[in-house]
Amino acid sequence: MSSSLRRGVLAAAAITFSILPLAACGAGNNAQTLEIKPDNAATTVGDIKVQNAVVITQPDPEAGGPAVVAATLFNTGTSAQTLESVTVDGAGESAELKAAKGKSLSIPAGGSLILGGAENASAVLSVTPEDVKDGNAQEVTFTFSKTGDVSLRAFVVPSESYFTGWGPTEVPAAPEEDTASPTGEATGEPTGEATGEPGGEASGTPTDAASATATESHEASGH
Structure with a gap:
């Protein structure tokens, strides 16, 4: 085996090894988070890694009502951290955070927290289409008990296709004539x-x- 080919094999093995722990953490909570395929926002600050961050609005662009922030939050540190707030630039108030049934918003050491989707924690924004517009890349800030603020720009998409199961559950009804x-x-x-x-x-x-x-x-x- 040539030296260049050997280096390529070793590099591929290293990448696979680095991905496996993260994939295992995601699967341990809810493997559905891996079904979001687009190149969504991701960043790492200290012990916190944010992946697949996206803001999901109503399926009808003319409808008012809530939007949600979906993301997977990893804690690679040796002590637990708590998600304290989630804000989206232009949306005004912080998102309303709610833990999954029987759980908390604490992320254990080496563990993860999933925002969005059935039976997961949620971050709901009471916004209108003027606040958060489909197609934008707006700054989202996650605040943690130890790491502090972790910010990145996330795409704003409607609750359609593979985002349907991750979008807001409250769909405003059309006004009666x-x-x-x-x-x-x-x-x-x-x-x-x-x-x-x-x-x-x-x-x-x-x-x-x-x-x-x-x-x-x-x-x-x-x-």
Whole structure:
């Protein structure tokens, strides 16, 4: 085996070895996080690694309502850390954090925390389309108890295709149209005006004129 080929094999083995621990951590919590395929934002600050960060909005771009931040957070340190807040530049208030049922927002040493998706922790933003727009890459900041702020730019995408299961669960309903008032106006006053006064005037005046003409003709023939 040539030296260049040997170096290539060793490099590939090193990459595979470095990925395996992270993949095992993700699978230990919820392997579905590995199903997000696009090149989403990732960064490392100290003991914290953020992968697959993305902001997911409503499937209808015209709909108001909440959006969510989805990401996988790894703690490569030797002590636990707690996720304290998640903010998106332009969204105003911080996301509302909620731990998965029976769990907390603490990330154990060597463990991970998944945001988004069924039965995982969640970070929900009460925003409108003006705050967070599809297609943007907006800065997202995760704040941890020991590492502090970890920021990166994440894509904003609608809850469609493979993002459907990770998007917001509250989809605003379209407002109901009030059809009672227009119907009443159309069949009320206009109808009365059309069949009432105009009809009376039209059928009264010509009849009186015809009677007067007949009387005059009778008197003339009598003379």
